[in-house]
Amino acid sequence: MLIVLIMHVLLFGDFVEATPEARLEVVPDFKKLGVSYTLKKSTGPVPNRIHVLRINLDLGKVEPVVVFGPDPDGDGPAEASLADPRKMASHSSVLAFINTNPWDSFPDGAGRKNRKWYSGQPVDIHGLAGTGGKMRSSAAPSNTSVWFDKEGCVRFGHQPDDEPIVATNGFQMILSKGALTVGEGGARHPRTAIGSDKRGKTLWLVVVDGRQRGYSEGMNMHELASVMKGLGCWTATNMDGGGSSVMGLLNQDGSMKVVNSPSDRFLGRVKIRPLPMVLTLRDVTRSQNTR
Numbered sequence: 028m029l030i031v032l033i034m035h036v037l038l039f040g041d042f043v044e045a046t047p048e049a050r051l052e053v054v055p056d057f058k059k060l061g062v063s064y065t066l067k068k069s070t071g072p073v074p075n076r077i078h079v080l081r082i083n084l085d086l087g088k089v090e091p092v093v094v095f096g097p098d099p100d101g102d103g104p105a106e107a108s109l110a111d112p113r114k115m116a117s118h119s120s121v122l123a124f125i126n127t128n129p130w131d132s133f134p135d136g137a138g139r140k141n142r143k144w145y146s147g148q149p150v151d152i153h154g155l156a157g158t159g160g161k162m163r164s165s166a167a168p169s170n171t172s173v174w175f176d177k178e179g180c181v182r183f184g185h186q187p188d189d190e191p192i193v194a195t196n197g198f199q200m201i202l203s204k205g206a207l208t209v210g211e212g213g214a215r216h217p218r219t220a221i222g223s224d225k226r227g228k229t230l231w232l233v234v235v236d237g238r239q240r241g242y243s244e245g246m247n248m249h250e251l252a253s254v255m256k257g258l259g260c261w262t263a264t265n266m267d268g269g270g271s272s273v274m275g276l277l278n279q280d281g282s283m284k285v286v287n288s289p290s291d292r293f294l295g296r297v298k299i300r301p302l303p304m305v306l307t308l309r310d311v312t313r314s315q316n317t318r
Contacts (some may be wrong), residue, residue, distance in 0.1 A: 053312050054281050055122060061086040064286070064309065069186055073215065077254060078244040078274050078287045080123055082308060084179050090121065090311050091175050091193045091230075093158035095304045104133065105149035106156070106164050109301035113283055115120035116275055116307050121283065124275045124305045125232045126219055127173075127195035128164070129153040129267040146301045154196025155185060156304060161183040162194060163304075172196045173221045173241060173264050180227035183262045195266070195306055197221065200250035202263035213247035217272040218257040220251055221262030221306075231258050232306075234274040270300045284313050 043231065061083030069075045077105065082089055096110035107130075116124040130150045132140045141148070155172040156164035166172065170184035174191035183200060185191060201209050202222065217237035223230055237245020246254070248265060255263035270291040278284040291298040 034046045040130050052281065054277065054279060055313070057090045057122070057215050058311060060122070062089060064123075066286075073244040074241060075246060076236045076288070078234045078236075079258065080125075080192075080274070080276075080308075081258075082230040082232070084230055085180065085228045087179060088168065088311055090179070090309050090314065091181075092160045092307050092314075093119075093156060093193055093195060093304055093308050094124075094129070094307055095156075095163055096302070098163070099147075099149045102108070104151065106152045107148060107150060107303035109144055109146055109168070109303055111146060112302045112305045113275060113299065114284065115302070115305050116283055118307070118309070118314075120309040120311075121231070121307045122277050122310055123222075124273075124283075124307045125234060125266075126271045126273050126302055127197070127221075127306045128156050128304060129196075129198060133195075133216055148301070148302050149210055152303050155191065155194040157191065157194045157197060160190070160192050162191070164196075166196060169196070171198060171202050171264060172174075178216070181221075181230050183223070183229055183264060193306075195221070195268040195304075197264035199248070199265050200262070201248055201265050202260055205256065205261050207249065207252045209248040209252050211247075211249045213249065215245035215247050215250075215266050217245050218251050218268045219266040219272045219274075220255055220263055221266060222258065222263030224259060225261040229259070231255065231260055232274070232308075233258070234242045234272050234287045236288045237268075237272070239288060243288065258269050259273060271302060273299065273302075 067077040096107040152164040155166040174194035218235040236243035
Protein backbone atom coordinates (compact mmCIF):
# COMPACT_ATOMS: atom_id res chain seq x y z
CA MET A 28 0.00 0.00 0.00
CA LEU A 29 2.84 2.39 0.86
CA ILE A 30 4.56 1.65 -2.46
CA VAL A 31 1.32 2.37 -4.33
CA LEU A 32 0.94 5.67 -2.47
CA ILE A 33 4.53 6.71 -3.23
CA MET A 34 4.08 5.85 -6.92
CA HIS A 35 0.88 7.88 -7.00
CA VAL A 36 2.70 10.93 -5.61
CA LEU A 37 5.60 10.51 -8.03
CA LEU A 38 3.35 10.09 -11.05
CA PHE A 39 0.61 12.55 -10.24
CA GLY A 40 2.26 15.13 -8.00
CA ASP A 41 2.09 17.79 -10.70
CA PHE A 42 -1.69 17.36 -10.96
CA VAL A 43 -2.44 18.32 -7.33
CA GLU A 44 -4.83 21.26 -7.03
CA ALA A 45 -4.27 24.12 -4.59
CA THR A 46 -5.03 23.05 -1.04
CA PRO A 47 -7.92 24.61 0.93
CA GLU A 48 -5.33 26.35 3.13
CA ALA A 49 -4.23 28.36 0.08
CA ARG A 50 -7.67 29.87 -0.40
CA LEU A 51 -8.47 33.44 0.55
CA GLU A 52 -11.50 34.24 2.66
CA VAL A 53 -12.04 37.54 0.85
CA VAL A 54 -11.38 37.54 -2.90
CA PRO A 55 -10.00 40.88 -4.18
CA ASP A 56 -12.14 42.98 -6.54
CA PHE A 57 -10.23 42.65 -9.82
CA LYS A 58 -12.08 45.55 -11.42
CA LYS A 59 -11.06 47.97 -8.67
CA LEU A 60 -7.49 46.77 -8.96
CA GLY A 61 -7.47 47.45 -12.70
CA VAL A 62 -7.21 43.79 -13.74
CA SER A 63 -9.46 42.01 -16.23
CA TYR A 64 -9.38 38.51 -17.72
CA THR A 65 -10.94 37.61 -21.08
CA LEU A 66 -11.10 34.31 -22.94
CA LYS A 67 -11.19 34.91 -26.67
CA LYS A 68 -12.02 32.16 -29.14
CA SER A 69 -11.04 32.25 -32.80
CA THR A 70 -12.01 29.83 -35.56
CA GLY A 71 -9.69 30.80 -38.41
CA PRO A 72 -7.39 29.90 -39.91
CA VAL A 73 -7.39 27.25 -37.14
CA PRO A 74 -9.34 27.08 -33.87
CA ASN A 75 -7.65 28.80 -30.94
CA ARG A 76 -8.35 29.80 -27.35
CA ILE A 77 -6.63 33.01 -26.28
CA HIS A 78 -6.36 33.95 -22.61
CA VAL A 79 -5.90 37.67 -22.04
CA LEU A 80 -5.04 39.56 -18.86
CA ARG A 81 -5.19 43.35 -19.10
CA ILE A 82 -3.66 45.36 -16.26
CA ASN A 83 -3.95 49.11 -15.68
CA LEU A 84 -0.59 49.94 -14.08
CA ASP A 85 -1.56 53.62 -13.79
CA LEU A 86 -3.69 52.82 -10.75
CA GLY A 87 -0.66 51.60 -8.82
CA LYS A 88 -2.70 48.84 -7.18
CA VAL A 89 -0.93 45.88 -8.78
CA GLU A 90 2.79 45.14 -8.81
CA PRO A 91 4.78 42.63 -10.88
CA VAL A 92 7.01 40.23 -8.93
CA VAL A 93 9.18 37.47 -10.43
CA VAL A 94 9.30 34.32 -8.31
CA PHE A 95 12.05 31.74 -8.83
CA GLY A 96 12.41 28.09 -8.04
CA PRO A 97 15.12 27.32 -5.45
CA ASP A 98 18.72 28.02 -6.43
CA PRO A 99 20.32 24.55 -6.22
CA ASP A 100 23.99 25.53 -6.28
CA GLY A 101 24.46 29.10 -5.04
CA ASP A 102 27.17 30.65 -7.21
CA GLY A 103 27.22 27.57 -9.48
CA PRO A 104 25.98 27.48 -13.07
CA ALA A 105 22.36 26.55 -12.27
CA GLU A 106 20.16 29.59 -11.69
CA ALA A 107 17.06 27.75 -10.50
CA SER A 108 15.57 24.31 -10.05
CA LEU A 109 12.22 23.53 -11.65
CA ALA A 110 9.14 23.88 -9.46
CA ASP A 111 5.36 23.74 -9.79
CA PRO A 112 4.31 27.21 -11.01
CA ARG A 113 1.26 27.11 -8.73
CA LYS A 114 3.52 26.68 -5.72
CA MET A 115 5.72 29.58 -6.81
CA ALA A 116 2.55 31.70 -7.11
CA SER A 117 1.13 30.63 -3.74
CA HIS A 118 1.74 33.93 -1.89
CA SER A 119 -1.58 35.24 -0.54
CA SER A 120 -1.22 38.53 -2.45
CA VAL A 121 -0.86 36.90 -5.90
CA LEU A 122 -3.72 37.60 -8.29
CA ALA A 123 -2.33 35.90 -11.40
CA PHE A 124 0.80 34.47 -12.98
CA ILE A 125 2.29 33.49 -16.34
CA ASN A 126 5.45 31.80 -17.55
CA THR A 127 8.18 33.98 -19.05
CA ASN A 128 11.84 33.18 -19.83
CA PRO A 129 13.14 30.34 -21.98
CA TRP A 130 15.47 27.89 -20.19
CA ASP A 131 17.23 24.60 -20.63
CA SER A 132 18.87 21.76 -18.70
CA PHE A 133 22.61 21.11 -18.42
CA PRO A 134 24.38 18.42 -20.48
CA ASP A 135 25.69 15.30 -18.79
CA GLY A 136 29.21 13.91 -19.28
CA ALA A 137 28.27 12.65 -22.73
CA GLY A 138 26.80 16.00 -23.76
CA ARG A 139 23.17 14.84 -23.54
CA LYS A 140 20.48 17.07 -22.05
CA ASN A 141 17.58 15.61 -20.07
CA ARG A 142 14.44 17.33 -21.32
CA LYS A 143 11.98 15.10 -19.49
CA TRP A 144 11.35 17.98 -17.11
CA TYR A 145 10.92 17.15 -13.43
CA SER A 146 10.57 19.15 -10.21
CA GLY A 147 13.95 19.89 -8.66
CA GLN A 148 15.84 19.68 -11.96
CA PRO A 149 18.66 22.30 -12.13
CA VAL A 150 18.36 24.55 -15.19
CA ASP A 151 19.91 27.55 -16.88
CA ILE A 152 17.57 30.55 -17.31
CA HIS A 153 18.09 32.34 -20.62
CA GLY A 154 18.15 36.13 -20.63
CA LEU A 155 17.55 38.79 -18.02
CA ALA A 156 15.59 37.70 -14.95
CA GLY A 157 15.22 39.24 -11.54
CA THR A 158 13.04 41.00 -9.00
CA GLY A 159 13.49 43.68 -6.36
CA GLY A 160 16.33 45.11 -8.42
CA LYS A 161 18.40 41.92 -8.01
CA MET A 162 19.03 39.87 -11.13
CA ARG A 163 19.21 36.09 -10.76
CA SER A 164 20.10 35.80 -14.46
CA SER A 165 22.02 38.51 -16.32
CA ALA A 166 22.20 39.20 -20.04
CA ALA A 167 23.86 41.48 -22.55
CA PRO A 168 21.79 44.44 -23.82
CA SER A 169 18.97 43.07 -25.95
CA ASN A 170 15.57 44.05 -27.34
CA THR A 171 14.08 40.73 -26.12
CA SER A 172 13.93 41.70 -22.43
CA VAL A 173 10.69 42.84 -20.79
CA TRP A 174 11.16 44.75 -17.56
CA PHE A 175 9.63 47.23 -15.14
CA ASP A 176 11.27 50.46 -13.97
CA LYS A 177 11.01 52.21 -10.59
CA GLU A 178 8.00 54.23 -11.83
CA GLY A 179 6.13 50.99 -12.50
CA CYS A 180 6.21 51.26 -16.31
CA VAL A 181 6.78 48.19 -18.44
CA ARG A 182 9.67 48.58 -20.87
CA PHE A 183 11.08 46.49 -23.71
CA GLY A 184 14.77 45.99 -24.38
CA HIS A 185 17.51 47.05 -21.96
CA GLN A 186 20.77 48.94 -22.16
CA PRO A 187 23.81 48.83 -19.81
CA ASP A 188 22.69 51.94 -17.88
CA ASP A 189 19.12 50.71 -17.27
CA GLU A 190 18.10 49.73 -13.75
CA PRO A 191 15.32 47.14 -13.97
CA ILE A 192 13.34 46.56 -10.79
CA VAL A 193 11.63 43.45 -12.18
CA ALA A 194 12.93 41.73 -15.32
CA THR A 195 12.05 38.87 -17.64
CA ASN A 196 13.16 37.87 -21.13
CA GLY A 197 11.55 36.49 -24.25
CA PHE A 198 12.60 35.02 -27.58
CA GLN A 199 11.86 37.94 -29.89
CA MET A 200 10.04 41.23 -30.23
CA ILE A 201 7.01 40.73 -32.46
CA LEU A 202 5.47 44.21 -32.37
CA SER A 203 7.34 47.53 -32.31
CA LYS A 204 5.82 51.03 -32.50
CA GLY A 205 2.51 49.45 -33.43
CA ALA A 206 3.92 47.54 -36.42
CA LEU A 207 4.46 43.80 -36.80
CA THR A 208 8.15 42.85 -36.92
CA VAL A 209 7.69 39.23 -38.02
CA GLY A 210 6.80 37.70 -41.36
CA GLU A 211 3.88 35.45 -42.20
CA GLY A 212 3.91 31.67 -41.90
CA GLY A 213 5.82 29.40 -39.61
CA ALA A 214 4.96 26.64 -37.16
CA ARG A 215 2.01 26.95 -34.80
CA HIS A 216 2.61 26.26 -31.12
CA PRO A 217 1.24 27.25 -27.71
CA ARG A 218 2.40 30.81 -27.07
CA THR A 219 2.94 33.31 -24.28
CA ALA A 220 3.34 37.02 -25.01
CA ILE A 221 3.69 40.27 -23.10
CA GLY A 222 2.68 43.64 -24.55
CA SER A 223 2.02 47.22 -23.54
CA ASP A 224 0.59 50.47 -24.79
CA LYS A 225 2.79 53.36 -25.91
CA ARG A 226 3.14 54.76 -22.36
CA GLY A 227 4.03 51.44 -20.76
CA LYS A 228 1.13 51.82 -18.34
CA THR A 229 -1.27 49.24 -19.76
CA LEU A 230 0.06 45.71 -19.63
CA TRP A 231 -1.25 42.69 -21.54
CA LEU A 232 -0.32 39.13 -20.61
CA VAL A 233 -1.48 36.61 -23.21
CA VAL A 234 -1.41 32.81 -23.41
CA VAL A 235 -2.58 30.91 -26.49
CA ASP A 236 -3.35 27.21 -26.05
CA GLY A 237 -1.96 24.89 -28.72
CA ARG A 238 -1.18 21.37 -29.92
CA GLN A 239 -4.81 20.35 -29.23
CA ARG A 240 -6.40 19.52 -32.56
CA GLY A 241 -9.89 20.90 -33.07
CA TYR A 242 -9.79 22.69 -29.71
CA SER A 243 -6.86 25.09 -29.84
CA GLU A 244 -4.01 24.48 -32.28
CA GLY A 245 -1.65 27.35 -31.52
CA MET A 246 -0.28 30.29 -33.47
CA ASN A 247 2.74 31.28 -35.51
CA MET A 248 4.60 34.52 -34.76
CA HIS A 249 2.65 36.60 -37.27
CA GLU A 250 -0.69 35.44 -35.91
CA LEU A 251 0.42 36.12 -32.33
CA ALA A 252 1.67 39.59 -33.24
CA SER A 253 -1.65 40.32 -34.95
CA VAL A 254 -3.52 39.35 -31.78
CA MET A 255 -1.34 41.64 -29.67
CA LYS A 256 -1.82 44.55 -32.07
CA GLY A 257 -5.58 43.92 -32.09
CA LEU A 258 -5.64 44.16 -28.30
CA GLY A 259 -4.10 47.64 -28.48
CA CYS A 260 -0.43 46.86 -27.92
CA TRP A 261 2.24 49.28 -29.14
CA THR A 262 5.05 46.86 -28.29
CA ALA A 263 4.98 43.09 -27.68
CA THR A 264 7.43 40.24 -27.17
CA ASN A 265 7.05 36.50 -27.66
CA MET A 266 8.06 34.69 -24.47
CA ASP A 267 8.74 30.99 -23.88
CA GLY A 268 5.97 28.78 -25.24
CA GLY A 269 5.13 25.17 -25.97
CA GLY A 270 4.37 23.07 -22.91
CA SER A 271 5.62 25.90 -20.68
CA SER A 272 2.77 28.27 -21.64
CA VAL A 273 0.61 28.67 -18.57
CA MET A 274 -1.63 31.26 -16.97
CA GLY A 275 -2.95 31.13 -13.42
CA LEU A 276 -5.71 33.29 -12.00
CA LEU A 277 -7.24 33.68 -8.57
CA ASN A 278 -10.59 31.91 -8.70
CA GLN A 279 -13.89 33.16 -7.28
CA ASP A 280 -13.48 30.74 -4.38
CA GLY A 281 -10.13 32.30 -3.49
CA SER A 282 -7.91 29.51 -4.85
CA MET A 283 -5.28 29.81 -7.59
CA LYS A 284 -6.43 28.06 -10.77
CA VAL A 285 -4.68 27.39 -14.06
CA VAL A 286 -7.14 28.87 -16.56
CA ASN A 287 -5.56 27.73 -19.82
CA SER A 288 -5.08 24.19 -21.12
CA PRO A 289 -1.31 23.46 -21.14
CA SER A 290 -0.23 21.11 -23.91
CA ASP A 291 1.80 18.58 -21.87
CA ARG A 292 -0.03 15.32 -21.14
CA PHE A 293 0.53 12.26 -18.98
CA LEU A 294 -1.79 9.25 -19.38
CA GLY A 295 -4.20 11.53 -21.23
CA ARG A 296 -4.39 14.12 -18.47
CA VAL A 297 -3.12 17.71 -18.51
CA LYS A 298 0.28 17.88 -16.84
CA ILE A 299 1.47 21.20 -15.46
CA ARG A 300 5.11 21.55 -16.46
CA PRO A 301 7.51 22.59 -13.67
CA LEU A 302 9.22 25.91 -14.40
CA PRO A 303 12.25 27.84 -13.13
CA MET A 304 10.32 31.09 -12.61
CA VAL A 305 6.99 32.85 -13.07
CA LEU A 306 5.89 36.46 -13.36
CA THR A 307 3.23 37.11 -10.73
CA LEU A 308 0.84 40.03 -10.34
CA ARG A 309 0.29 41.01 -6.73
CA ASP A 310 -2.29 43.08 -4.91
CA VAL A 311 -0.07 45.89 -3.56
CA THR A 312 -2.07 46.42 -0.36
CA ARG A 313 -2.23 42.74 0.48
CA SER A 314 1.45 42.29 -0.38
CA GLN A 315 2.50 45.11 1.98
CA ASN A 316 0.33 43.73 4.79
CA THR A 317 1.97 40.28 4.58
CA ARG A 318 5.63 41.34 4.44
